Amino acid sequence: MTDDWCAQPERWSLHDDAGVVVADFVQVRGLLRGHDFWWAADLRPAPGADPAVAAAAVRRSLPGWMAELRVTGQEDSFARLLLDASLSRGRYAHHYVWDFARRAPDPAWSEPALPPDLTLVPPEEVSPRRLHRVHRRAYPRTHPDHPAGDFDRLTQLVGGALFGGLLGGSAVALRGRRPVAGIMIGQENGDSSLAASVLPRAGHSVADLALSGPAVVDIFRDPDDAPPGLGALLLRRALALTAKEGEPSLSLTVTEGNPARRVYERTGFTHSHSTVALRLPI
Numbered sequence: 001m002t003d004d005w006c007a008q009p010e011r012w013s014l015h016d017d018a019g020v021v022v023a024d025f026v027q028v029r030g031l032l033r034g035h036d037f038w039w040a041a042d043l044r045p046a047p048g049a050d051p052a053v054a055a056a057a058v059r060r061s062l063p064g065w066m067a068e069l070r071v072t073g074q075e076d077s078f079a080r081l082l083l084d085a086s087l088s089r090g091r092y093a094h095h096y097v098w099d100f101a102r103r104a105p106d107p108a109w110s111e112p113a114l115p116p117d118l119t120l121v122p123p124e125e126v127s128p129r130r131l132h133r134v135h136r137r138a139y140p141r142t143h144p145d146h147p148a149g150d151f152d153r154l155t156q157l158v159g160g161a162l163f164g165g166l167l168g169g170s171a172v173a174l175r176g177r178r179p180v181a182g183i184m185i186g187q188e189n190g191d192s193s194l195a196a197s198v199l200p201r202a203g204h205s206v207a208d209l210a211l212s213g214p215a216v217v218d219i220f221r222d223p224d225d226a227p228p229g230l231g232a233l234l235l236r237r238a239l240a241l242t243a244k245e246g247e248p249s250l251s252l253t254v255t256e257g258n259p260a261r262r263v264y265e266r267t268g269f270t271h272s273h274s275t276v277a278l279r280l281p282i
């Protein structure tokens with residue numbers, strides 16, 4: 001059974017009783033394990049629309065749909081109204097970007113001083129099984145991004161099937177032959193059809209697909225076997241190398257509740273927006 005997925009590139013509008021546009025979204029149709037499903041991705045109230053009227057139009061027009069919306073803050077009453085009415089909630093994700101045109105990363109980050117017993121190699125040179133052992137320790141069952149610790153996803157990611165061939169900032173830190181940390185930089189729009197069929201099952205959001213360009217598609221450190229701060233070191237190295245490769249930016253997505261968010265903010269990434277996935281009431 002093949003999974004399929006298609007997004008209509010144009011935005012669809014929702015109207016109030018008087019025919020005025022009060023919200024819009026990107027319509028995504030998917031076939032997942034034989035079942036048709038519809039997503040309203042990047043669902044937004046129209047500028048100036050009354051949030052209550054916009055939310056009512058959404059509920060009336062899209063009963064039972066999965067939706068993903070930008071959350072602008074505590075005071076976002078459009079999101080609040082839909083969240084309160086939702087049948088279930090999916091990922092609450094925060095999207096970050098480092099725009100190299102605004103601020104260049106320090107070129108010296110590309111050659112960090114590593115602890116003497118560690119070496120860096122490209123991820124393709126490491127056995128996926130060994131990599132997966134570290135991955136599992138970094139993403140225990142209770143971790144907010146736990147589904148990302150799936151073996152098949154990791155193998156596809158390293159093989160380039162999810163986000164295209166990995167970029168030069170990707171690396172695995174080895175102690176001897178044992179991996180202790182890793183970072184993967186991929187193209188967020190690498191192979192969108194394959195990524196799209198896998199991402200929802202991996203707990204990722206439709207909005208991830210709307211991001212484009214180089215992104216940190218995975219970063220992890222063995223909590224017991226690698227020094228704290230090694231993740232941030234790999235991240236800074238990836239920033240310097242991605243900028244050196246002439247790319248315009250590096251982005252990443254982190255789930256609410258993951259303390260890694262603080263690492264990204266301390267390193268200098270800028271929060272671009274947050275999204276939440278939910279199922280609208282029937």
Ligand SMILES: CC(C)(COP(=O)(O)OP(=O)(O)OC[C@H]1O[C@@H](n2cnc3c(N)ncnc32)[C@H](O)[C@@H]1OP(=O)(O)O)[C@@H](O)C(=O)NCCC(=O)NCCS
Binds near residue numbers: 145221
């Ligand atoms: C993200 C990561 C690579 C960063 O590595 P690092 O730069 O070496 O940073 P550390 O792991 O030492 O610490 C990051 C923060 O998480 C906290 N933290 C780390 N492990 C934790 C745990 N098991 N429980 C709670 N907090 C934890 C640290 O205290 C630190 O908080 P602080 O910023 O307030 O000091 C690493 O934390 C990791 O592997 N996390 C699990 C995988 C993950 O979430 N990846 C990111 C997906 S978006």
